[in-house]
Amino acid sequence: RGRDFPRTEFTPEELAWLFSQMQNAGLVEGLFLSSGVSDSPSRVMERMIATVELVRSKYEFSGYIHLKILPGADAGSIERAVELADRASLNLEAPSGKYLARIARDKDFQEGLLAPLKLAKSYADGKGTLPAGMTTQFVVGAAGESDWEIVSSAARLYRELGLARVYYSAFQPISRTPLEGHAPTPLVREHRLYQADWLLRKYGFGLEELVF
Secondary structure, eight states: OOOOOOOOOOOHHHHHHHHHHHHHTTSOSOEEEOOOOSSOHHHHHHHHHHHHHHHHTTSOOOSOEEEEOOTTOOHHHHHHHHHHOSEEEOOOBSSSHHHHHHHOTTOOIIIIIIHHHHHHHHHHHHHTOOTTOEEEEEEESSSOOOHHHHHHHHHHHHHHHOOSEEEEEEOOOOTTSTTTTSOOOOHHHHHHHHHHHHHHHTSOOOGGGSOO
């Protein structure tokens, strides 16, 4: 976030038009829209929602849209996001607040991440929207968390929030960032987490049946 690095921002009009051109040319079939936070999360979410509204109304696209909910987004933005999208997601990044504090000290796990995820789920259930469900993601290996802590957190999210799926991303250090000296996470660890996840999500295994 704090790197001295060139950054680019599209207006909603530019991005909606660009997607429409790509979709009309047969280059894409759907849209996954996310963003960095250039000012406040709510203002960035407003621009993301404005983009999707243009795609839906002006360009009459009725296909698949996955919209990222940013940490710190206000309730109104979350409600509108679940009305517009087929799938929504908010990345928890870590299995608990203890580990999140090691990689993102200014983020609040319960109020800033988990509560908005629950709110989006509540809105979607009430409105009958998000036919493709909701997802989240964990960064693996950056904070010293164990595989058991990650998978048990995923199992709880499946059980309590009915998430469509959880994604796992093996940490890879980037130069000129606070964790640039941290060892990269072996990709086989990410692979094993996906295997464990499929046992839980697709094959009906219980957490207690997995060996760590």
